[in-house]
Amino acid sequence: MEDEHGGVLFSALGEASHRALGGGLTLTSGGSTGNRKHITHSWAFNASIVPLGARMFGVADERPGVVINCLTAGEMQGAFQHAAAIVEHIGARLLPAGALMGVQRIAELIQSQTADALMCTPSFAAALFNHDDIDTEQLASLRWLYYIGEPCSQRLRDQLARDWPAIKIRSLGYSSTETGPIGFQCAHLEHGFYHLHADAMLLEVVDPLTLQAVAEGERGEFLLTSLLPDHVPLLRYRIGDRGRVLRNVAKCACGSTLPVLQLEGRVETTIKLGGAIVTQRQVMSVLARALPDLDTSDVQVQINRQANGARMRLVIAQDKLPARAEVALEQALQSEAQASALLRLPGVLGLRVQRLDRSGFETTSAGKTPFFIELGVTPDSAG
Known part of the structure; x- marks a missing residue:
């Protein structure tokens, strides 16, 4: 499916998903440039993506005990709810703070509840760790920062590595509102690299102009086809990202044999x-x-x-x-x-x-x- 004409094709798909029997979760993506999209995922789809999101913990030697969720709650966004479901899946305690609680109150909550893991966007992390009125002791219990929603800049990663060496930084996952989870980042993969959920997502790498497949291992635009049952099929969806699937990757040190993709950014903003x-x-x-x-x-x-x-x-x-x-x-x-x-x-x-x-x-x-x-x-x- 190509969505090249002002979102008209996706709008028709979204309307069909809203009318499907059995209900579901309606979410909104986009909005920064006015191109807002709505889609309803079935309840079965939403249940099936939770174990995918939790894969990053299944192959990692880390088990957060108290997780503070500082993603945006409500606003027709799905990340907050998905992150909460992952925390439940791994058996940790959840602090559902949300992004609008205010960084000073959140810092107090981290300290009082001895939270060891933070889930948020990189923008929120930058605001929290650079706030003039937050004492370093308030954040001293944190051991993991899991980000999602946007890239984590090299500047922020360098700053946190320098000023907060005890905190490990990792992506909570490569996903989108339209497709659901695409890949997960184990503790052995560097920034920008993910194990592809190959049993749930078909990823093609194509030339962005011709939409023809590039040679194996070459860079191009991602086309995504979800393999999970849902209200409507999402076929060859142009998510707008570019990268490559690595060739001849041996079994990862984490034990996963799933392919590894490199996400290099947007095709063009x-x-x-x-x-x-x-x-x-x-x-x-x-x-x-x-x-x-x-x-x-x-x-x-x-x-x-x-x-x-x-x-x-x-x-x-x-x-x-x-x-x-x-x-x-x-x-x-x-x-x-x-x-x-x-x-x-x-x-x-x-x-x-x-x-x-x-x-x-x-x-x-x-x-x-x-x-x-x-x-x-x-x-x-x-x-």
């Missing part, structure tokens, strides 16, 4: 402005001329759509942009060919550069920090 498609790669290429050391995690493009067009705010991490350099960067972008062409498009009302701490970047309802994010529709500004 884009947003539509003034009738044109703007890509993450284009933005980073333009910025590299003035700020060559920027990483995608240092930048966020915020779009404020108004009745007469869209205003852009280019937010850059304050440790990457010198103080009082915003105006100079705005002027440089005005004279740069690609940026100036974008700013002249119909319906593009202007660009403002803002220097901000990463904790101030906008997040989605699921706690993710996307590169492009829409701030909502507002009335025309006066004057």
Whole structure:
């Protein structure tokens, strides 16, 4: 199944899943760029994915005793509920805090309940471990950090390894709202590598333009076909991720014989402005001329759509942009060919550069920090 036409095909699939007999769990994915998708998974499907999610513990020499779940509860998201079910499956005690409880109260809870494992997004972890009013003693009981929902940047991994060497960092799993679990990361795999749930998911690696299979071990776009019974079939779904399946991998040290995939990121992150498609790669290429050391995690493009067009705010991490350099960067972008062409498009009302701490970047309802994010529709500004 290819979903290339504004989500129309997926919308039809979602509607069919809502009408299926037997009920189920309706979830929402997307939303950072306005492309929200809804799908209902059967109760049988939801029960079947819990043992898959718990596989990372079945082959690991680690057994958390008290797990604090700081993923987003509600908001039509499934990660919080799935994580809670995994904790129940492995027989640990669960603290269902959620992401909206506030990092200071959560730090107090970690200390009072001697929580040894934290489940959250990397964005939440960055806010928790960098909060000025949280004492290191409050987090001293933590031994494991399991993240999900977005990539964990090299910067955050390096910081935690340096400042919190007792905490082991691992992905809670490679999954999506639409497909369910795709892979798990055992304790012997490095960041970005996962054992594929080959008994539950068929993964094809294809050329993103032709959709033809690439050679074994080569990089390409992932197409996913779920093998688990559900309300509607998900066939060759374009999840938007790229990577490869490793060739000739011997039995892993964890004991698993499942294939190993390498997740390298998104095929391309884009947003539509003034009738044109703007890509993450284009933005980073333009910025590299003035700020060559920027990483995608240092930048966020915020779009404020108004009745007469869209205003852009280019937010850059304050440790990457010198103080009082915003105006100079705005002027440089005005004279740069690609940026100036974008700013002249119909319906593009202007660009403002803002220097901000990463904790101030906008997040989605699921706690993710996307590169492009829409701030909502507002009335025309006066004057």
